[in-house]
Structure formats: C-alpha cells, structure tokens
Amino acid sequence: MKKYDVIVIGSGMGGMTIANKCAKKGLKTAVTDSRPYGGTCALRGCDPKKILVGAAEIIDRANKMKGIGIQGHISINWQDLMAYKNELVSKMPKNVEKGYEKSGVEMYHGTASFESENTVRIGDDLLEADKIVIATGARPVVLDIPGGNLPIDSTDFLNLGKLPEHITFIGGGYIAMEFAHLAVRAGSKVTIFHRGKMPLESFESDIVKHLVKATEELGIELHLEWDVVAVEKKDSGYTVKAESKGGEKTIQTNLVVNAAGRVPELDGMNLEKANISYGKKGIDVNEYLQSLTNERVYAAGDAADSKGLNLTPVAVMEGHAVATNIIRGNSKKPDYTEMPSSVFTLPTLAAVGMTEAQAKKAGLEYQVKASSASSWYNAKRINESTYAYKIISDKEGYILGAHIIGPHAEEMINLFAMTIKAKLKVSDIRDMVYSYPSMASDIGSMV
Numbered sequence: 465m466k467k468y469d470v471i472v473i474g475s476g477m478g479g480m481t482i483a484n485k486c487a488k489k490g491l492k493t494a495v496t497d498s499r500p501y502g503g504t505c506a507l508r509g510c511d512p513k514k515i516l517v518g519a520a521e522i523i524d525r526a527n528k529m530k531g532i533g534i535q536g537h538i539s540i541n542w543q544d545l546m547a548y549k550n551e552l553v554s555k556m557p558k559n560v561e562k563g564y565e566k567s568g569v570e571m572y573h574g575t576a577s578f579e580s581e582n583t584v585r586i587g588d589d590l591l592e593a594d595k596i597v598i599a600t601g602a603r604p605v606v607l608d609i610p611g612g613n614l615p616i617d618s619t620d621f622l623n624l625g626k627l628p629e630h631i632t633f634i635g636g637g638y639i640a641m642e643f644a645h646l647a648v649r650a651g652s653k654v655t656i657f658h659r660g661k662m663p664l665e666s667f668e669s670d671i672v673k674h675l676v677k678a679t680e681e682l683g684i685e686l687h688l689e690w691d692v693v694a695v696e697k698k699d700s701g702y703t704v705k706a707e708s709k710g711g712e713k714t715i716q717t718n719l720v721v722n723a724a725g726r727v728p729e730l731d732g733m734n735l736e737k738a739n740i741s742y743g744k745k746g747i748d749v750n751e752y753l754q755s756l757t758n759e760r761v762y763a764a765g766d767a768a769d770s771k772g773l774n775l776t777p778v779a780v781m782e783g784h785a786v787a788t789n790i791i792r793g794n795s796k797k798p799d800y801t802e803m804p805s806s807v808f809t810l811p812t813l814a815a816v817g818m819t820e821a822q823a824k825k826a827g828l829e830y831q832v833k834a835s836s837a838s839s840w841y842n843a844k845r846i847n848e849s850t851y852a853y854k855i856i857s858d859k860e861g862y863i864l865g866a867h868i869i870g871p872h873a874e875e876m877i878n879l880f881a882m883t884i885k886a887k888l889k890v891s892d893i894r895d896m897v898y899s900y901p902s903m904a905s906d907i908g909s910m911v
C-alpha cells in the first residue's frame with residue numbers, strides 16, 4: 465500500500481490545478497487519469513474545437529465580404545485542418561507530465577475506484593491518502609432510445625477524418641449549435657433536433673432568438689420541440705426518427721451526433737464503498753467542495769454538484785479552492801458571482817450573470833437596455849447582420865446580467881464580467897474612454 469497526503473482522480477483542468485498546487489506546497493501527491501493527461505478541454509473540448517472554429521471564422525468573414533471587396537472561393541480542407549489540430553493537441557499530455565514532474569506529483573495512468581473511505585485502487589496499485597479528490601469530469605449522456613448507441617459523440621466528431629455530406633445532431637445545446645455552425649462552414653448540410661422550445665435554454669431567450677434566425681439563414685434545419693426517439697443504421701447512413709406534439713418525422717442522414725447533454729463521469733468508482741453520496745449532477749459537496757458524507761473527499765469541476773457551471777474556468781477556480789482547503793483547512797469558498805460563458809457559433813453568443821427571467825424570479829427591481837445593433841458601425845464594417853445585446857442592471861446601476869450576440873462577443877463579455885467583479889456601475893463604464901474602432905467601444909452605448 466502506497467501512502468499519500470493527497471490523491472487526485474482525473475487530470476483535467478480541475479484535477480491538474482489541485483495536484484500541482486498541493487505538491488508545490490510539499491504535500492505528497494499522486495494523480496491518475498484513465499485517458500492521456502490533459503482532460504476534456506485541452507484534448508477533446510474547448511481547445512481542439514476553437515482551432516476548427518478559427519478556420520470557420522475565415523470562411524464566415526470571407527462569405528460576408530463577398531462582392532464587396534473579397535472575391536474568389538475559399539474552402540476548408542478538413543484533413544489539413546485536422547492534421548494541424550492533432551499536432552497542437554498531441555503535445556498536451558507530455559506538457560502536463562512535465563508540469564507534474566516539476567511540481568513533484570507522482571503519476572499514475574489508469575482508472576481509479578474506491579476500496580474504502582481512504583483507499584483507492586488503480587490497476588494493481590492500492591493507494592491510501594489523507595485526502596482524495598474526485599475531478600473526473602463528465603461524459604456524454606447515454607441515449608436511452610432504440611439505436612442510442614449508434615450516434616457518435618463530441619470526441620468522435622472532433623476526430624472525424626472526413627466530414628460527411630449530411631450530419632444530424634440530437635440536442636440543441638452548446639455542442640450541437642457550435643458543431644453545426646462549424647460543419648456548415650466546412651461544407652456539410654446539417655439538421656438539429658432539439659426537444660426544447662429554444663436551443664441553449666439557459667441563455668437569454670431574446671438573444672438566442674437572433675441566433676436561431678442566423679442559424680436558419682445558414683441553411684441549418686433547426687427542428688425545435690422535436691424529440692429524437694430512434695436511430696437506425698441504413699445502408700451507408702442512418703435513419704433518425706423524431707416526434708413532436710404534431711406527429712413524427714423520419715430523415716436519412718450520413719452521420720448522427722449525440723449532443724444531448726453530459727453527465728458526471730462517476731461510473732465504476734465504487735463510491736458506496738467509500739461512503740460518498742452523489743446524485744445526477746455529481747458528488748454532493750458543501751460550500752468548501754468537500755463531500756457531505758466523507759470528510760476526506762473533495763470534488764471539483766464537472767464531477768462536483770456545486771453551484772458552478774460546467775465550464776473550464778469554473779473547474780480551474782474550484783480546483784484552486786479545493787487545493788487551498790486541503791492545504792490550509794476549509795477556508796476558501798468558490799465565488800460564483802460572475803461566470804461568463806460563450807457559445808462559439810458564428811456569430812458568437814455570450815453571457816454573464818442573470819437573464820431577465822432570473823432577475824424577475826429573484827424578485828429584483830431591475831432595468832433592461834436591449835436592442836439590435838446590426839446598424840452600428842462595428843457590424844456594418846464587416847457586413848454582419850447579427851449583432852444584439854441585452855443588459856440588465858439593478859436600481860442602483862450595478863449590472864446583473866449582460867447578454868450579447870455578435871462579432872467577438874466572447875471578448876466583450878469578459879469586460880462585463882470584470883464590471884460585475886469590480887462592482888463598477890453602469891455610469892462608470894458608460895463614461896469610460898475606449899480605444900476606437902474596437903468592439904468594446906460599443907459598450908458605452910449598450911448600457
């Protein structure tokens with residue numbers, strides 16, 4: 465039996481932060497991962513996706529300027545783009561290992577499961593620790609429908625050697641919307657079936673409306689309030705059957721993608737043996753991210769049922785909090801006040817803070833400033849027809865929520881997040897001098 469101060473299960477952004485921080489403080493720390501080190505974001509999520517989206521941006525910009533200064537045809541060479549993406553992504557696991565080596569973290573490769581409240585098995589190794597961290601992230605939900613095993617998942621999509629002619633996405637959340645916008649720019653035809661009234665239901669619906677319009681204008685078939693109920697293999701492709709209140713629909717497609725949500729990856733961990741309670745949203749934790757039922761155990765990132773969104777910067781923030789609580793005792797509560805989130809469609813949709821519905825539900829007195837900004841110079845100069853905002857502030861002038869769709873919304877939203885964090889008022893950011901011409905220079909007019 466090997467003894468450690470800390471064992472971290474999962475080497476994504478959450479786990480990595482904890483393992484390195486604890487080891488640097490002199491704690492004897494071990495880390496394990498069942499897959500190569502790096503986690504979802506770096507190997508099969510945000511980072512590889514954004515490389516592909518980067519290419520789609522060029523197509524989008526060129527298409528919008530066609531006939532007004534840009535001529536000729538450009539297209540994505542999927543194989544070359546994938547090769548470039550693979551080259552960048554493949555460096556990650558080694559870089560993570562180097563980081564662990566430097567910090568003095570002992571590395572294991574394998575699936576961890578609990579043997580008791582303070583012991584963990586990784587293959588033939590049995591490890592004991594004072595503190596054990598579950599940072600195992602999330603995996604795609606299992607589709608409980610006939611043929612539910614036939615669709616590929618987001619990881620497979622990001623490794624496709626060839627983009628098929630027609631792709632169907634099940635679900636209308638982040639993954640379906642982002643990948644659909646990318647696939648269309650790369651030359652595929654796309655259908656989305658989403659069971660909700662609107663895609664991206666956690667976002668401000670007034671802003672999502674603009675994305676729905678832009679999505680449909682791209683030729684993406686967006687079927688809302690349609691539930692996929694079966695998938696069948698047919699010749700070289702698939703048949704997808706969907707149902708709505710009005711009836712049923714069957715389509716033929718070359719590829720089906722499961723974009724129906726992600727759930728905490730806790731399978732086979734024997735959490736019961738370690739007296740660790742959990743639910744559908746992950747490990748039950750207190751405000752210090754400590755297990756409610758086993759005080760030796762902490763959880764962070766997508767695997768923890770915390771107040772945090774399942775996003776990379778939140779996993780990192782929770783990782784820092786867990787590391788501090790292990791090193792100094794429970795003293796650090798993650799601050800979830802501002803969690804900016806961007807959907808990397810083209811145009812990008814981004815949000816921070818409350819939607820109007822949330823402000824209303826919380827009984828707050830608030831005011832709203834919302835408009836399309838497609839006639840503003842920043843949209844006109846690049847011939848972008850989708851640009852809109854909705855800013856919600858309280859009666860004292862503090863921003864409760866900001867919602868933007870348009871060019872570089874993913875950058876703009878960070879300024880609003882900073883405004884909330886720094887407790888600046890609307891009047892402060894309205895009166896600021898911004899560099900010009902820049903997207904941020906529109907902020908004064910938005911608030």
Ligand SMILES: Cc1cc2nc3c(=O)[nH]c(=O)nc-3n(C[C@H](O)[C@H](O)[C@H](O)COP(=O)(O)OP(=O)(O)OC[C@H]3O[C@@H](n4cnc5c(N)ncnc54)[C@H](O)[C@@H]3O)c2cc1C
Nearest residue numbers: 474476477478498503504509576600601765766774775776
């Ligand atoms: C396609 C896609 C795109 C995304 N894009 C964005 C984005 O643009 N921006 C953003 O903020 N977020 C994005 N996300 C979400 C983001 O990737 C996650 O929120 C983040 O990676 C969570 O980090 P984590 O450390 O909690 O878990 P992960 O990074 O998932 O790491 C968990 C690790 O634990 C390992 N593991 C699991 N079980 C075991 C076990 N029993 N034993 C050992 N190891 C185990 C896994 O192999 C994995 O490497 C995206 C997600 C996906 C799927």
Ligand SMILES: NC(=O)c1ccc[n+]([C@@H]2O[C@H](COP(=O)([O-])OP(=O)(O)OC[C@H]3O[C@@H](n4cnc5c(N)ncnc54)[C@H](O)[C@@H]3O)[C@@H](O)[C@H]2O)c1
Nearest residue numbers: 635636637638639657658659691692723724725726774806
């Ligand atoms: N840009 C980003 O930050 C980013 C990008 C990708 C993923 N992510 C993370 O990954 C998570 C998972 O993303 P996702 O897009 O898979 O899930 P999601 O939860 O965002 O959306 C999935 C949607 O699919 C619908 N659905 C489920 N089953 C269906 C069916 N049979 N037919 C029709 N619709 C169905 C659900 O109602 C749900 O609204 C996100 O919640 C987020 O945490 C983040």
